[in-house]
Amino acid sequence: MIHDLIAIVDQYWLLLLIGQYPNGPLGGLANTLILSALSIAIAFPFAILLAFARLSKYRILRWPVTVLVYVTRGVPLLMLVLWSYFLVPLLTGADVPSFLTMLTTLVVYQGAFLSEIIRAGIVALGQGQMDAARALGHSYFSAMRYVILPQALYNMIPSMLSTFVATIKDTTLGYVINVPDLTFAASQVNNQLLTQPFQVFLILALTYYVICWSLTWLTNVVERRITRRRAGLVAPKRRGQLPISLTPNATEQP
Amino acid sequence: MTASTSTSAKDQAIRLADVRKSYGDYDVLKGIDATVARGEVVVICGPSGSGKSTLIRTVNRLEEINSGSIFFEGQDVHAQMSGRDLNRLRSRIGFVFQSFNLFPHLSAVDNVAMSPIRVKGVAPAEAHEKALKLLDRVGLREKANSYPGQLSGGQQQRVAIARALAMEPPVMLFDEPTSALDPEMVGEVLNVMKSLAAEGMTMMCVTHEMGFARDVADRIWFIDAGQIIETATPEEFFKNPRHPRAQRFLADLRH
Numbered sequence: 232m233i234h235d236l237i238a239i240v241d242q243y244w245l246l247l248l249i250g251q252y253p254n255g256p257l258g259g260l261a262n263t264l265i266l267s268a269l270s271i272a273i274a275f276p277f278a279i280l281l282a283f284a285r286l287s288k289y290r291i292l293r294w295p296v297t298v299l300v301y302v303t304r305g306v307p308l309l310m311l312v313l314w315s316y317f318l319v320p321l322l323t324g325a326d327v328p329s330f331l332t333m334l335t336t337l338v339v340y341q342g343a344f345l346s347e348i349i350r351a352g353i354v355a356l357g358q359g360q361m362d363a364a365r366a367l368g369h370s371y372f373s374a375m376r377y378v379i380l381p382q383a384l385y386n387m388i389p390s391m392l393s394t395f396v397a398t399i400k401d402t403t404l405g406y407v408i409n410v411p412d413l414t415f416a417a418s419q420v421n422n423q424l425l426t427q428p429f430q431v432f433l434i435l436a437l438t439y440y441v442i443c444w445s446l447t448w449l450t451n452v453v454e455r456r457i458t459r460r461r462a463g464l465v466a467p468k469r470r471g472q473l474p475i476s477l478t479p480n481a482t483e484q485p
Numbered sequence: 486m487t488a489s490t491s492t493s494a495k496d497q498a499i500r501l502a503d504v505r506k507s508y509g510d511y512d513v514l515k516g517i518d519a520t521v522a523r524g525e526v527v528v529i530c531g532p533s534g535s536g537k538s539t540l541i542r543t544v545n546r547l548e549e550i551n552s553g554s555i556f557f558e559g560q561d562v563h564a565q566m567s568g569r570d571l572n573r574l575r576s577r578i579g580f581v582f583q584s585f586n587l588f589p590h591l592s593a594v595d596n597v598a599m600s601p602i603r604v605k606g607v608a609p610a611e612a613h614e615k616a617l618k619l620l621d622r623v624g625l626r627e628k629a630n631s632y633p634g635q636l637s638g639g640q641q642q643r644v645a646i647a648r649a650l651a652m653e654p655p656v657m658l659f660d661e662p663t664s665a666l667d668p669e670m671v672g673e674v675l676n677v678m679k680s681l682a683a684e685g686m687t688m689m690c691v692t693h694e695m696g697f698a699r700d701v702a703d704r705i706w707f708i709d710a711g712q713i714i715e716t717a718t719p720e721e722f723f724k725n726p727r728h729p730r731a732q733r734f735l736a737d738l739r740h
Contacts, residue, residue, distance in 0.1 A: 362547055363586035367600040367652060368576025370568060377603055381590045461590060461632050 258411030278345030303343035352383030504553035579649035639670030
């Protein structure tokens with residue numbers, strides 16, 4: 232069993248790592264990481280904008296974004312992926328690469344989830360912080376930037392982490408529209424071997440687990456550092472500061 | 486009831502003219518006319534729900550009003566103006582909240598220094614130096630690097646006063662600054678406010694601390710059901726309140 236796993240990795244590691252590259256498009260683990268990182272990097276600021284719009288006093292901003300968030304959250308990601316894959320070329324006539332289709336879909340989908348988390352974090356702070364900042368002469372955005380968001384985002388780290396981990400796992404759905412990612416590579420390996428699906432997909436699962444676990448670990452380190460700084464050095468050590476789910480699979484979404 | 490209307494416009498720090506505000510059908514402020522002269526300390530008192538906090542929050546436009554005008558150094562606070570102008574105006578009116586509202590993610594010194602840096606564009610080193618001086622003034626220099634969560638209520642409120650002072654406002658507003666404090670911490674905050682008053686700061690202060698009102702106020706506004714029904718010097722007010730509602734209020738306090 233272990234020998235099988237080692238043999239598979241030994242033989243196919245390059246394919247699993249970078250796909251057909253340089254003879255074909257970049258794929259494998261590299262592409263999965265790039266897709267994940269880009270999705271998170273774009274979805275995060277996008278989600279902050281969505282949250283601002285949801286909290287805006289202007290209906291023209293609030294309503295369309297509310298609709299977007301509700302629709303996105305009420306539809307399975309796979310549906311959205313298929314829609315953008317078939318519908319966007321039909322509507323625009325442009326041939327969009329599947330990587331870009333997947334990236335855009337993930338940004339919109341995870342952006343919607345993230346925006347609700349961020350919005351909740353902002354609302355939970357209460358009016359007092361905003362009042363205090365405004366009374367000192369900060370503009371709305373200055374108050375958001377220097378007073379509200381540093382607190383809201385910090386408080387929401389556990390929930391946002393769940394969404395980030397979910398994003399990484401959701402990149403696997405790119406498989407259905409032929410995004411050459413890690414899942415795609417593993418499936419190619421499986422098609423060549425034919426007899427060892429359990430071993431191949433165990434390697435796949437382990438790899439995803441390590442990626443997601445690393446992100447969780449990294450976030451915990453960052454969070455602990457912030458907590459320690461905010462608690463000051465003289466503060467008594469508090470145990471179990473925040474209820475953080477340490478398992479990457481604790482990310483339930485409808 | 487418009488006391489000291491005799492002061493010339495130049496000496497007026499704040500003037501309220503027929504200020505009205507309602508939440509739906511409920512009238513919170515029913516035509517407030519009053520003036521705060523430069524260097525004057527006004528204490529606003531009255532039963533809860535009378536509109537004291539709402540009134541003081543309209544002065545820096547944390548609350549909008551329905552009609553009337555509020556002038557701060559001759560400038561109409563509630564006039565149509567750009568966000569930038571309103572922010573500049575607010576930065577010149579110090580405000581201290583009942584619940585402190587310190588920024589919990591910043592240390593005491595950063596709480597004080599942040600707004601001068603971000604709003605006024607003061608150089609960080611200079612702002613920090615000044616913040617330390619202000620913390621020294623409220624007796625908390627040694628707590629400069631503590632976070633709000635590590636400070637007592639009284640200490641937090643003193644940092645909040647230093648934070649408001651950092652913007653160098655000519656006027657300070659206090660909205661029940663000691664109401665959220667344990668009794669033993671009230672004194673330290675009132676002492677800071679007293680020293681401010683002694684330095685000639687113009688102050689509007691909503692408070693239930695009648696001792697403070699007696700010692701420090703130049704004038705007391707007694708407000709009930711959205712109207713100022715009595716303005717008097719502390720001496721007159723405590724010895725000989727004219728309005729029956731004020732008499733009852735003081736009688737209740739003595740019990």
